[in-house]
Amino acid sequence: MIHQFKQNGVNVVLDVYSGAVHTVDDVVYDVVSEIDRVGWEVAKKDSFACLSSLDNTYSRQDIQEAMDDVTELVEEGMLFSSDPYVDMAPAIGNKETVVKALCLHVAHDCNLKCRYCFAEEGEYHGKRALMSAEVGRQALEFLVANSGKRRNLEVDFFGGEPLMNWDVVRELVAYGRELEQSHHKKFRFTLTTNGILLNDEIMDYLNANMDNVVLSIDGRQEVHDRMRPTPNGKGSYDLILDKFKRMAELRGQTRYYVRGTFTRENLDFAKDVLHLADEGFQQISIEPVVAGDKETYALREEDLPKLEEQYELLAREMLAREARGDGFTFFHFMMDLSQGPCIVKRLSGCGSGCEYLAVHPSGDLYPCHQFVGQEEFRMGSVLEGVTRRDLLDRFKGVNVYSKPGCQDCWAKFYCSGGCAANAWQFAHDLHGNYELSCHLERKRLECALMMQCYRA
Amino acid sequence: MKRVKTVNGSTLKQSLKRGGCGECQTSCQSACKTSCTVGNQTCESIKLTGGTVRK
Numbered sequence: 390m391i392h393q394f395k396q397n398g399v400n401v402v403l404d405v406y407s408g409a410v411h412t413v414d415d416v417v418y419d420v421v422s423e424i425d426r427v428g429w430e431v432a433k434k435d436s437f438a439c440l441s442s443l444d445n446t447y448s449r450q451d452i453q454e455a456m457d458d459v460t461e462l463v464e465e466g467m468l469f470s471s472d473p474y475v476d477m478a479p480a481i482g483n484k485e486t487v488v489k490a491l492c493l494h495v496a497h498d499c500n501l502k503c504r505y506c507f508a509e510e511g512e513y514h515g516k517r518a519l520m521s522a523e524v525g526r527q528a529l530e531f532l533v534a535n536s537g538k539r540r541n542l543e544v545d546f547f548g549g550e551p552l553m554n555w556d557v558v559r560e561l562v563a564y565g566r567e568l569e570q571s572h573h574k575k576f577r578f579t580l581t582t583n584g585i586l587l588n589d590e591i592m593d594y595l596n597a598n599m600d601n602v603v604l605s606i607d608g609r610q611e612v613h614d615r616m617r618p619t620p621n622g623k624g625s626y627d628l629i630l631d632k633f634k635r636m637a638e639l640r641g642q643t644r645y646y647v648r649g650t651f652t653r654e655n656l657d658f659a660k661d662v663l664h665l666a667d668e669g670f671q672q673i674s675i676e677p678v679v680a681g682d683k684e685t686y687a688l689r690e691e692d693l694p695k696l697e698e699q700y701e702l703l704a705r706e707m708l709a710r711e712a713r714g715d716g717f718t719f720f721h722f723m724m725d726l727s728q729g730p731c732i733v734k735r736l737s738g739c740g741s742g743c744e745y746l747a748v749h750p751s752g753d754l755y756p757c758h759q760f761v762g763q764e765e766f767r768m769g770s771v772l773e774g775v776t777r778r779d780l781l782d783r784f785k786g787v788n789v790y791s792k793p794g795c796q797d798c799w800a801k802f803y804c805s806g807g808c809a810a811n812a813w814q815f816a817h818d819l820h821g822n823y824e825l826s827c828h829l830e831r832k833r834l835e836c837a838l839m840m841q842c843y844r845a
Numbered sequence: 846m847k848r849v850k851t852v853n854g855s856t857l858k859q860s861l862k863r864g865g866c867g868e869c870q871t872s873c874q875s876a877c878k879t880s881c882t883v884g885n886q887t888c889e890s891i892k893l894t895g896g897t898v899r900k
Contacts, residue, residue, distance in 0.1 A: 408857030414848045458846040466855050473858060490871035541868055541889065577870075581878070648878075676878075723885035726853035730886050733865035735857070738883060745871045757873065802857060803884030830882070837885070845852040 391425045391469065392799035393418060396839040397705055403838060405799050406474070409467035410726060412842045413458075416447050420455040421468070429469040433460070474732055478790035481737050486785060487537035490740070492747040492758045493528055495520040495557055496549040500585045501625055503617045505650055505678050505686060507759060514762035518750040519554045524771065525561040528748045531771040533572050545579040547747075547758055552586035562598050579603065581648075583617070584629030587636065596639045604633045607649035608661020608675065615654060616686070634669060642671040646720060652678040652686035656695045659703040666710070666717045674720030677829055679811060688825060697832045704836035708843055724803075724837040735789070738805035742768070742784025746775075756784055759810030784809065787819050794822035804830045866890050 390405040400418040402411045413421065423440050424432040432439045436456050443452055462468035498517045499506070532542055544565065546558050558580065565576040580595060581603040595602050606629060607613040614624025637645055647670045651658035658675055665673050677696070680687035688696070703719065710716050739745065742756030749761055752771040760766040769776035787809055795801045807830065811823035868889035 404855075406857065407855035408853065408860075409851065409855050410853040412850045412852060417848045455848055458849045461846060462849065462851075466858065467851065470855070470858070473861070487867070489867065492873070539867055541870075543871055720885070721882060725885070725887050727856050728888055728891045729856070730869055730883055730888055731860035731863060731865060732857050733860075734869055734886075734888075735883055739873055740871050741873070744867075745873065758878065803882065805883040833882075834884070842852050845850065 390472075390797075390799055391421060393421060393425075394835055394839075396701060396835060397708070397843060399839050399842045401835075401838050401842050402468070403799065404462075404468050404470055405802065406472050407467050407470040408726070408802070409462070409470075410838060410842065411462070411467070412845065414455075416443075416451045416455040417458055419443055419446070420452065420459060424459065424469070429463060433463075474736060475790060477733070478736060478788050481733070481788050482782075482786040482791070484785075486740075486743040487539050488532055488535040488744060488746060489539050489541070490543035490545070490745040491528055491532050492545045492547050492745070493520065493525060493561070494548060494748060494750055494758070494761060495525065495546050495551045495561075496554040497750050498553050499549040499583070500553065500620070501550070501583050501617055502620050503583075505616055505652060505680055505684075507679065515749075520557060520748075520750040520752075522557045522560045524748075524750065524752040525557055526564050527752060527771040529561060529565055529568055529576075531774065533568050533574060535774070536574065540573070541575050541577060543577045543579070545581065547581050550583055550585070551580055552582050552591065555586070555591065559594070577601070581605065583625070584632050585619075585625065587629070587632040592632070592636050592639055595636070600644060602636060602640065602645040604629075604636060604645060604647045605649065606630070606633060606647050606665065607651070608655070608658065609664045612651075612655045612661055613649070616650070616652065630668070637670055637672075646672045646674045648674040648676070648720075650678050651675055652680070653688055653692060654686050656692055657699060658696075659699040659706070662703055662719060663706060671717045672720075673717060676721070677826065679814070679823075679826075681814075690825060693825070693828050696829060700829075700832050700836050704840055708840060711844075721833045722837045722840060724834075724841060726841055732802070735802040735805050737788050739808065741809045742787075743781055756780065757810055759808075760813075783819060792820045792822065794824075794827075798827070798831075800827075800831045800834050803834050860888075863890060 392403045394401055400413050402413050402421055427439050440452055496519050536542055569576055577600040579601040580599050583605045610626040613626045617625050619625050647665050662673055662675050677688055747755045747758040747761050754768040755761045755766050768780050775781055789795050789801045789806045792806050795806050809819050811826055812819055812821045815823040870886055
């Protein structure tokens, strides 16, 4: 399978199954397109007949040179390569998995009233609740006990707003350090916060103890304040910006993200990303809102052209800033072509429901943070373990090859089939797709590939 | 080659030989909580060994 596109003056050809990426001139670009239409086996037998439609555009010599290059790439397994992975998919579903990451919902409570919050202002379809230290400790013990030989374990303190249960966070970090020693494990802690309760003491502690800190901010003040008000209806931007700047500097501009959400109310979201960069942040993630059709701020199919244009604009501006020595990282344009995840990881996806679980304040287990509170997805508890083996098997069985909608998609080894929670919400099928998200993912990946090729 | 610049070789196929240690980060634990991108992660075993995959 081939994917080819032109962006920012770069002609990109991706050979999907080998992972090879090439920049090519216009002749090769058109030759590859023609061969892809008729198939390599046909084209190699009589290339000039197959490529006759290009005779009016290019000389015979140009076409022959292009064909020589294409042939060399095919022979090296970097173009028109076949699918060597399809037989691996059933084995992934049957493989015994270990738990390697937990999302700890330490506070189902929040001090903001964000309009788009999938956690329903922290309550997750239930009542306000804080996780006790005892439940938290049991969660860490559950993780260690179910992690097998895996050494690196991840724990995300999440909410609601986790700083509303700060003493428990500190106690659990300390307990995690004890478990590291006794069980030869390494905990990587992350905390996601809206920043309201951040102070110097907490920031120093987070800097010393968290592998990653996620700071929630949406971009421009008017955009942020509209979606992320305080309970009394005022904006929260002024309450957090300086604290987030200080946190970023404390961490030497690494191992953190400012993370925001864009909605239909700011379709020009590239301005929000650039605003955050202008404020000095160098690690930025802005994601599309996930919302039902009834919400006025939900993204619609008709918004796609505008959103795709914004991603392209952002990619070009990022390259321009890089050239000026003023670059920054945008999470969804990150791509490590040569040292990225292995194919096994790419086939099996995010690991929700098997390798990654979310813990309700009560200790109940769910497939991920987005499923928390949905009773049909309660998988067990940190005390009794996973009792719904059927659910675990269902999630384990989700992979790139189990999703009909992914089979002909060139991006399948980069998104790994997408988000299971999104698939459930929009297709009511774990093997379904959230098409709008797929469109945006493909555009982000094209931008990321273009940027890699542009730099090369 | 005169008309092609290969930016990345067949690294996906190469990863068949080393893959599946399971030490990599969980996708949603970094900065994405509502959409899944796996391709932007780094292989933990390459990070530890200093790189074993040929371009």
